[in-house]
Amino acid sequence: MRADFFLNGPLKTLGIGLMTACSILATAAQAEPQHAIAMYGDPALPPDFVSLPYVNPDAPIGGTLVDGNTGGFDSLNPFIVRGTPPWQLRFLTHESLMYRSQDEPFTVYGLLAESVETGPNRDWVEFTLRPEAHFSDGSPVTAQDVIWSYETLGTDGNARYLGLWSSIDTIEQTGPRKVRLTFKTDNRELALVAGLLPILKKAQWQDKDFTKSGLTEIPVGSAPYVVDSFVAGRNVVLKRDPDYWGKDLPVRRGTNNIDTIRIEFYGDQNVLFEAFKAGNISFIREFNAEKWARDYDFPAVQRGDIIQTEIPSQRPSGITGFVMNTRRAPFDDIRVRDALIHAFNFEYINETITGGRQPRITSYFSHSELGMRAGPATGRVKELLEPYAAELPEGALEGYALPQGDGxxxxxxxxxxxxxxxEAAGWTVTNGKRVNAAGQPLRFDILLRQGDQQNQSIIDIYLKALERLGIDARVTTVDDAQYTMRVQDFDFDMTDIRRQFSLSPGNEQRLYWGTATADEPGSRNLMGIRSPAADAMIDAMLQSRSTEDFTAAVRALDRILTTGRYVIPIFLFDTGRIAHVKDLTWSGKVPIYGDGVNFMPETWYFAGD
Structure with a gap:
């Protein structure tokens, strides 16, 4: 019998009481504290697991690892909009209620929280803190710290935290060590995402401006590393906390094995590479397959003091390339964007830059089951897209492939x-220049970071093609701080973009492509996409109850993004390439996500003799 019978009939009061009682009983029967929660199905690891499957649980502790960054830094707070912090701090000095396994599509295990509990519809989630969890200064991590962190990061923090906070209806302390979040929307992923927000110490920021901490205040965290010292713009030294509270947890055993991590800053990538060759840096990630094959034959490699390690990955391609800002003309015209994609001679560029060793990204989720399929949309994908047929870009329903050159x-x-x-967009050639009906030239600027040699080399080739079309395109290079500020303010025509995705994309897609974030300073919606169809596909992803429906929604979103012609895609980075000193090693077990911040240096260690 339907519930609306009771609500509209003579037994209204009795019906409400019965439904409330049934709801309470159902919740009590299905909601139990668990050690972990998966997006779909059950967690792979049981409650009594000893360590993550891709670590060496008996890894030795010790040693000093020297990392290299380019540019500089003017902040040690990685959680706010303004400032350029060392990006590693977010992952090394702070932790969250739950920990995401790198060997499952999306499963989180207890970290600061000893258990997680959620209702059958995942419209709420409750975390119970571990009694032993404490910050690096010895003070306990409390429910109030958790609540303050969610609110502060959601209102004053980086835009990446806005989506979660705007989805929370209530957050409250429900016990001495319990925090419950109730959500506004039907979004099954929120229960997992909520467990991944960094937790900060509330008392540290009383009577202080969290948004302007810069170098004057170092946020206190509970993670294995603390900032030991720094020289502004030059280096930051992190020390492994000898009193780290969680070293014996299953998710921590065999991780964070290095005593000291020193982050050194260099002017550009070429200088950094020379420092590595000279033995001043412990490892380097190489993203150019041609350079990997060509330039790693220096004496330290020949002697065996430097090892080249390749780490395969099963993650989707993500999108890497050059993004066009549709907030500005002429990129608000899809015909212009399509023309610029045609003008990008990938086959020739790829041969020149990488020796043809790296295939091209063909869509946002290519290289995985989540990627759009060739040809017209069919089945559930077609059903999802058809209601938006009138607004969809050309090719979304009919089928689309990137233009291919002859090499x-x-x-x-x-x-x-x-x-x-x-020509169709109204840009004709007059005296060798591409102009519109008003005689204004087609002119735009390409924003790059100083020292970004690979992208500069790519653009140098691209500029010649644009010149042949009569387009006046120029390059502006700025330092890291200026680059970050300009991108946060959407102050660019075209710039580089890289977005990596998991095998379980979710709420972060709103931040990347959601209409609500299109004009939010600091958001990652660089192209300024405003598409009800894309918003609907993200909703469908988040509300799906099966892997089949989820996959269809992602494939539909992939079609919208790819055919929107927002990005000129370049190389697929399907293999991690790490060159490192010989004593720096790992378990040899590759997680499905391959290399990343939760793999290297987190699970690596110095083997010694």
Whole structure:
């Protein structure tokens, strides 16, 4: 019998009482504290697991690891909008209620929280803190610290935290060590995402401005490392906390094995590489397959003092390339964006830059089951897209593939197609210059970081093609601080973009492509996409109850993003490449997500003799 019978009939009062009682009984029967929670199905590891499957649980402790960054830093607070902090601090000095396994699509295990409890519809989640959890200064992590962190980061923190906070209806302390969050929307992922927010110490920020901490205040965390010292703009030294509270937890055993991590800053990538060759840095990640094969034959490699390690990954391709800001003309016209994609001679660029060793990203979720399939949309994907047919970009329903060149430098066919698109958009050639009806030239700026040699080399080739089309494109290079500020303020025409995705994409997709974040300073929606269809596909992802529906929703979103022609895609980074000193090693067990901040240096260690 339907519930609305009771609500509209003579037994209204009795019906409400019965439904309330049934709801309470159902919640009590299905909601039990657990050691972990998975997006779909059950966690792979049982409550009594000893360590993560990809670590060495008996790894030795000790040693000093020297990491290298380019540019500089003017803040030690990685959680606020303004400032350029060493990016590693977010992962090394602070931790969250739950820990995400790198060997499952999306499963979180207890970290600061000893258990997690949620209702059958996951419209609420409750965490119970471990009694032994404490900050690096010895003070306990309390429910009030958790509540303050969620509210402060959601209102004054980086835009990446806004989506979660705006989805929380209530957050309250429900016991001495319990915090419950109730959500506003039907979004099954929120129960997991809520467990991954960094937790800060509330008392530290009383009578202080959290948003302007800069170098004057170092946020106190509960993670294995603390900031020991720093020289502004030059280096930051992190020490392993000898009193770290969680060293014996299953999710921590065999991780964070290095005593000292020193982050050194260099002017650009070339200087950093020379420092590595000279033995001043312990490891370096290489993203260029050609350079990996060509430039790692220096004496330390020949002697065996430096080892080259490749780490495969099963994650989706994500999107890497050059993003166009649709908030500005002429990139608000999809025909112009399509023309610029045609003008990008990937095959020739790839051969020149990487020796043809790295395949191209073909869509946002390519290289995985989540990626859009060739040809017209079918089945559930088609059903999801059809209600938005009138607004969808060309190719979303019919099928789309990136233009391919013939490998030559001239790229005649694709340049001709680009010229036709520009003509259709009202940009004609007069005296060798591409102009609109008002005689204004087609001109734009490409923003790059100083020292970004690979992207600079790519753009140098691209500029020649644009010049042949009569387009006046120029490059502006700025330091890291200026780059960060300009990107946060969307002060660019075109710039580089890299977004990595998991095998369980979710709420972060709103931050990347959601209409609500399009004009939010600091958001990661760099292209400024405002698409009800994309918003609907993200909703469908988050509300799905099966892997089949979830996969269909992601594939539909992939079609919208790819055919929107917002990004000129470049290389697929499907293999992690780490060159490192010979004593720095790992378990040899590769998690499904391959290399990343939760793999290297977190699970690595110095083997010694």
């Amino acid at each position: 030559s430098a001239r790229n005649r066919r694709n340049l001709a197609a680009a010229a036709n698109e520009l």
